[in-house]
Amino acid sequence: MRCLNNSRPPRGRRYVNLLAVPAILVWAAVAHGHGEGSGEDKGTVHAVLDPLPPELSELRVQLRRTLAPQLLVANPTGKSLVVEDETGRPFLRIGPDHAEGDLGAAAFHRTNALMAPGAIPAEASEDPRWAVVEATPNWGWFDLRLRTDSVDVPDQVVDSGxxxxxxxxxxxxxxGDTVSMISGHFEYRPDANGMIQANVADLGALQGKAMVRAMPGSSRPGLFLSYYGDSPLTLMGEQDExxxxxSQQGVEANRNSPTWATVAPAGAPSYVGNDNGSEVLWARISGGSSYGWIEPRTSYSGRVENPSQPGLVKRWQIPIQIGDSRSQIQGKSEWFPIEPEADKGH
Incomplete structure (x- = not known):
């Protein structure tokens, strides 16, 4: 299976979907609800992508966990990939030249719009109205079949820890002409007692020109950067945008940056976006030379193999440009176990 680079997902419009539908489970038992955003304190449920079947090996497919499980597909082949909804109706066509959505299909809007639950019911589909939604053969969407909010966890699974x-x-x-399936499973992961801590390891060309520190956070750690160089410094986003x-005039955010769309704080200039993703639209966010922001590339939401021991879980890079020169900030994220209160002193 060919996987996407986690730091550069395929380009495509990103929308958040807050709807949830029941998942078809293997288990049939009296159970607890433990979705990713459920607030339960014993564990969480994650959607996991299984290896692609051989007939889909030319595709690049990634499952990301943002506000909801998000599938990202890049189709570099000369064939079209058609995705069907729960009723078997096609609602996405990715490739060979661009990505198309069926604007008449409720599934297209239910997986690509920010809305209250029930705003667009599943039966609201109309006649097919295909339209180009992305100029490249890439697309990302929040498919409701991957949502974990309504996934139930049997008592015996929770109790096993x-x-x-x-x-x-x-x-x-x-x-193309081949019928297949993109599939995966739901995985219950008990909460581990510990925390992920990001650390800056190498400033690259910023050495002597800036101070960069990682800001710890529960699930969304960030970075703080104070710049005192002469030439403008540009940090690149997750898609190298x-x-x-x-600069000496302050700190600016690119309102067309998909990365800014995911981290912009309340009250800051909002994400605008454009069709080709190439236009830069700067907006001032600070009059000084320092700024702190949520940095998704430093976070880690995967499984900690040995939660009782500290260890490295991820290495990360932030591409930068100073004037015309390229470099990168490098860092690592580590797991540190925390001894439960009940165990202290024993």
Whole structure:
């Protein structure tokens, strides 16, 4: 299986979907609800992507966990990938030249719009109205079949305190003339007692020109940067797009940056976006030379293999440009176990 680079997902419009639908589970028992955003304190449920079948090996597919499970697909082939909804109706066509959405299909809007639950019911579909939604053969969407909010966890799984597979999900697709499936499973992961801490390891060309520190956070750690160089400094986003710019005039954010769309704080200039993603739209966010922001590339939401021991879980890079020169900030994120209160003193 060919996987996408986690730091550069395929370009495409990103929308958040807050709807939830029941998942078809392998387990049938009296159970607890433990979705990713459920607030339960014993564990969480994650959607996991299984290896692609051989007939889909030319695709690049990634499952990201943001505000909801998000599938990202890049199709570099000369064939079209058609994705079907729960009723078997096609609502996405990715490739060979661009990505198309069926604007008449409720599934297209339900997986790509920020709305209150029930704002667009599943039966609201109309006649097919296909339109180009992305100029490249890439697309990302929040498929409701991957949502974990309504996934139930059996009592015996919670009580075991161990990671367990508790159900499956699947998306029917057609790749060229071949009918296939993108599939995965739901995995219950008990909460580990500990925290992820990011650290800056190498400033690259910023050495002597800036102070960069990692700001700890529960699930969304950030970075703080104070710049005192002469030439403008540009930090690149997750898709290598201009993201933040530091100069003697202050700090600016690119309102067309998909990375800014995910981290912009309340009250800051909002994400605008454009069709080709190439135009830069700077907006001042600070009159000084320092700024702190949530940095998704420093976070880690995967499984900690040995939660009782500290260890490295991720290395990360932030590409930068100073004047015409490219470099990068490098860092690492580590797991540190925390001794439960009840165990202290024993």
């Amino acid at each position: 161990k990671t367990a597979s508790i159900g499956t999900w699947s998306l029917p697709v057609q790749f 201009p993201f933040l710019r530091f």
